[in-house]
Amino acid sequence: MALRKLLPLMDRVLVEKIAPPAKSMGGVLLPDSAVQKINSATVVAVGPGRRTNTGDLVPMSVKEGDKVLLPDYGGTTVKLEEKELHIYRDDELLGVLTE
Template identity: 50%
Template sequence: MFFSAVRRAVASDILKSFKPLHDRVLIERVAAETKTKGGIMLPEKSQGKVLEATVVAVGPGLRNEKGELVPTTVRSGDRVLLPEYGGTKVVVEDREYSIFRESDLLGVFQ
Protein backbone atom coordinates (compact mmCIF):
# COMPACT_ATOMS: atom_id res chain seq x y z
CA MET A 1 0.00 0.00 0.00
CA PHE A 2 2.87 2.36 0.80
CA PHE A 3 4.45 1.76 -2.61
CA SER A 4 1.20 2.48 -4.45
CA ALA A 5 0.93 5.81 -2.59
CA VAL A 6 4.52 6.62 -3.53
CA ARG A 7 3.82 5.63 -7.15
CA ARG A 8 0.78 7.94 -7.24
CA ALA A 9 2.85 10.81 -5.84
CA VAL A 10 5.57 10.25 -8.44
CA ALA A 11 2.94 10.01 -11.17
CA SER A 12 1.45 13.34 -10.15
CA ASP A 13 4.90 14.95 -10.34
CA ILE A 14 5.40 13.54 -13.82
CA LEU A 15 2.00 14.83 -14.93
CA LYS A 16 3.20 18.33 -14.11
CA SER A 17 6.16 18.01 -16.48
CA PHE A 18 4.81 15.76 -19.27
CA LYS A 19 1.40 15.25 -20.89
CA PRO A 20 0.96 12.81 -23.82
CA LEU A 21 -0.82 14.06 -26.94
CA HIS A 22 -3.83 12.53 -28.74
CA ASP A 23 -4.24 8.81 -27.94
CA ARG A 24 -0.72 8.36 -26.58
CA VAL A 25 -0.19 6.61 -23.24
CA LEU A 26 2.87 7.07 -21.00
CA ILE A 27 3.65 3.80 -19.20
CA GLU A 28 6.20 2.54 -16.70
CA ARG A 29 7.16 -1.11 -17.04
CA VAL A 30 6.92 -3.39 -14.03
CA ALA A 31 10.38 -4.37 -12.76
CA ALA A 32 11.64 -7.79 -13.89
CA GLU A 33 11.99 -10.54 -11.31
CA THR A 34 15.61 -10.81 -10.21
CA LYS A 35 15.14 -13.84 -7.93
CA THR A 36 13.28 -17.12 -8.16
CA LYS A 37 10.81 -18.10 -5.45
CA GLY A 38 13.57 -20.30 -4.02
CA GLY A 39 15.88 -17.28 -3.66
CA ILE A 40 18.21 -17.96 -6.60
CA MET A 41 19.46 -14.77 -8.27
CA LEU A 42 18.67 -14.67 -11.98
CA PRO A 43 21.27 -13.37 -14.44
CA GLU A 44 20.09 -10.41 -16.49
CA LYS A 45 20.04 -12.41 -19.73
CA SER A 46 17.66 -15.01 -18.34
CA GLN A 47 15.15 -12.44 -17.11
CA GLY A 48 12.27 -12.34 -19.55
CA LYS A 49 11.07 -9.13 -21.12
CA VAL A 50 8.39 -7.62 -18.93
CA LEU A 51 5.15 -7.08 -20.83
CA GLU A 52 3.18 -5.65 -17.91
CA ALA A 53 3.17 -1.94 -17.15
CA THR A 54 1.40 0.77 -15.19
CA VAL A 55 -0.20 3.71 -16.98
CA VAL A 56 1.31 6.97 -15.72
CA ALA A 57 -0.39 9.53 -17.98
CA VAL A 58 -2.80 9.52 -20.92
CA GLY A 59 -3.57 11.93 -23.71
CA PRO A 60 -7.06 13.40 -24.21
CA GLY A 61 -8.00 11.07 -27.10
CA LEU A 62 -8.54 11.27 -30.86
CA ARG A 63 -11.10 13.07 -32.97
CA ASN A 64 -13.48 11.00 -35.09
CA GLU A 65 -14.72 11.80 -38.61
CA LYS A 66 -17.27 14.27 -37.22
CA GLY A 67 -14.60 16.12 -35.24
CA GLU A 68 -15.85 14.86 -31.89
CA LEU A 69 -13.27 13.96 -29.27
CA VAL A 70 -13.21 10.24 -28.47
CA PRO A 71 -11.50 9.96 -25.07
CA THR A 72 -8.98 7.26 -24.24
CA THR A 73 -10.32 4.25 -22.33
CA VAL A 74 -7.30 3.61 -20.10
CA ARG A 75 -6.65 5.77 -17.05
CA SER A 76 -3.63 6.59 -14.91
CA GLY A 77 -2.93 3.72 -12.55
CA ASP A 78 -4.31 0.99 -14.85
CA ARG A 79 -2.14 -2.11 -15.29
CA VAL A 80 -1.84 -2.98 -18.98
CA LEU A 81 -0.39 -5.73 -21.16
CA LEU A 82 2.11 -4.51 -23.75
CA PRO A 83 3.14 -5.96 -27.10
CA GLU A 84 6.59 -7.54 -27.14
CA TYR A 85 7.94 -4.83 -29.44
CA GLY A 86 7.02 -1.21 -30.01
CA GLY A 87 6.65 1.97 -28.07
CA THR A 88 9.04 4.88 -27.78
CA LYS A 89 11.39 5.00 -24.83
CA VAL A 90 11.61 8.35 -23.05
CA VAL A 91 13.32 9.60 -19.90
CA VAL A 92 11.34 12.01 -17.74
CA GLU A 93 12.94 13.33 -14.56
CA ASP A 94 15.63 10.60 -14.63
CA ARG A 95 13.10 7.75 -14.89
CA GLU A 96 12.60 5.54 -17.94
CA TYR A 97 9.13 5.30 -19.49
CA SER A 98 7.63 4.25 -22.81
CA ILE A 99 4.96 5.90 -24.94
CA PHE A 100 2.45 3.74 -26.82
CA ARG A 101 -0.65 4.51 -28.83
CA GLU A 102 -3.69 3.30 -26.93
CA SER A 103 -4.57 0.98 -29.82
CA ASP A 104 -1.17 -0.75 -29.44
CA LEU A 105 -1.95 -1.86 -25.87
CA LEU A 106 -3.13 -5.47 -25.73
CA GLY A 107 -5.37 -5.31 -22.68
CA VAL A 108 -6.06 -4.00 -19.19
CA PHE A 109 -5.69 -6.17 -16.08
CA GLN A 110 -8.74 -6.14 -13.76
Protein backbone atom coordinates in the same frame (compact mmCIF):
# COMPACT_ATOMS: atom_id res chain seq x y z
CA MET B 1 12.67 25.85 -14.94
CA ALA B 2 12.85 22.03 -14.73
CA LEU B 3 10.16 20.34 -16.85
CA ARG B 4 9.15 17.34 -14.73
CA LYS B 5 5.73 16.23 -15.88
CA LEU B 6 4.54 15.16 -19.33
CA LEU B 7 0.86 15.36 -20.29
CA PRO B 8 0.48 13.05 -23.32
CA LEU B 9 -1.39 14.50 -26.30
CA MET B 10 -4.34 12.94 -28.17
CA ASP B 11 -4.61 9.17 -27.63
CA ARG B 12 -1.10 8.71 -26.30
CA VAL B 13 -0.33 6.81 -23.06
CA LEU B 14 2.80 7.42 -20.93
CA VAL B 15 3.94 4.21 -19.21
CA GLU B 16 6.74 2.98 -16.96
CA LYS B 17 7.84 -0.60 -17.69
CA ILE B 18 7.59 -3.15 -14.83
CA ALA B 19 10.93 -4.94 -14.51
CA PRO B 20 10.24 -8.72 -14.12
CA PRO B 21 11.17 -10.11 -10.62
CA ALA B 22 14.88 -11.14 -10.69
CA LYS B 23 14.26 -13.38 -7.64
CA SER B 24 11.71 -16.20 -7.28
CA MET B 25 9.07 -16.03 -4.47
CA GLY B 26 11.55 -17.90 -2.30
CA GLY B 27 14.16 -15.27 -2.93
CA VAL B 28 16.36 -17.43 -5.17
CA LEU B 29 18.09 -15.44 -7.95
CA LEU B 30 16.35 -16.55 -11.17
CA PRO B 31 18.44 -17.41 -14.23
CA ASP B 32 17.71 -15.18 -17.15
CA SER B 33 15.77 -17.82 -19.03
CA ALA B 34 13.40 -18.33 -16.14
CA VAL B 35 12.76 -14.64 -15.72
CA GLN B 36 9.23 -14.34 -17.15
CA LYS B 37 9.76 -11.64 -19.79
CA ILE B 38 6.22 -10.35 -19.74
CA ASN B 39 6.09 -7.00 -21.42
CA SER B 40 4.04 -5.13 -18.83
CA ALA B 41 4.00 -1.56 -17.57
CA THR B 42 2.18 0.86 -15.29
CA VAL B 43 0.22 3.74 -16.84
CA VAL B 44 1.72 7.06 -15.64
CA ALA B 45 -0.55 9.44 -17.62
CA VAL B 46 -3.05 9.34 -20.50
CA GLY B 47 -3.98 11.87 -23.17
CA PRO B 48 -7.52 13.24 -23.72
CA GLY B 49 -8.19 10.75 -26.55
CA ARG B 50 -8.14 10.84 -30.36
CA ARG B 51 -10.63 12.60 -32.59
CA THR B 52 -12.99 10.66 -34.89
CA ASN B 53 -13.54 11.63 -38.53
CA THR B 54 -16.34 13.89 -37.38
CA GLY B 55 -14.14 15.56 -34.72
CA ASP B 56 -15.60 13.85 -31.62
CA LEU B 57 -13.30 12.70 -28.81
CA VAL B 58 -12.98 8.92 -28.37
CA PRO B 59 -12.61 8.09 -24.64
CA MET B 60 -9.36 6.35 -23.66
CA SER B 61 -9.52 2.65 -22.76
CA VAL B 62 -6.92 2.78 -19.98
CA LYS B 63 -6.35 5.12 -17.03
CA GLU B 64 -3.52 6.20 -14.71
CA GLY B 65 -2.40 3.32 -12.46
CA ASP B 66 -3.58 0.50 -14.76
CA LYS B 67 -1.15 -2.39 -15.35
CA VAL B 68 -1.05 -2.98 -19.11
CA LEU B 69 0.36 -5.59 -21.47
CA LEU B 70 2.60 -3.94 -24.09
CA PRO B 71 3.04 -5.06 -27.70
CA ASP B 72 6.43 -6.53 -28.63
CA TYR B 73 7.16 -3.60 -30.93
CA GLY B 74 6.43 0.16 -31.13
CA GLY B 75 6.52 2.80 -28.41
CA THR B 76 8.70 5.94 -28.13
CA THR B 77 11.31 6.17 -25.38
CA VAL B 78 11.37 9.37 -23.32
CA LYS B 79 13.78 10.36 -20.54
CA LEU B 80 12.20 12.53 -17.87
CA GLU B 81 14.10 13.38 -14.68
CA GLU B 82 16.54 10.49 -15.20
CA LYS B 83 13.59 8.09 -15.56
CA GLU B 84 13.11 6.11 -18.79
CA LEU B 85 9.45 6.15 -19.78
CA HIS B 86 7.63 5.07 -22.94
CA ILE B 87 4.78 6.48 -25.01
CA TYR B 88 2.28 4.23 -26.81
CA ARG B 89 -0.95 4.92 -28.64
CA ASP B 90 -4.09 3.72 -26.82
CA ASP B 91 -4.91 1.15 -29.52
CA GLU B 92 -1.41 -0.34 -29.42
CA LEU B 93 -1.87 -1.65 -25.86
CA LEU B 94 -2.92 -5.34 -25.81
CA GLY B 95 -4.77 -5.57 -22.51
CA VAL B 96 -5.13 -4.67 -18.84
CA LEU B 97 -3.50 -7.05 -16.36
CA THR B 98 -5.34 -7.80 -13.08
CA GLU B 99 -4.69 -10.15 -10.17
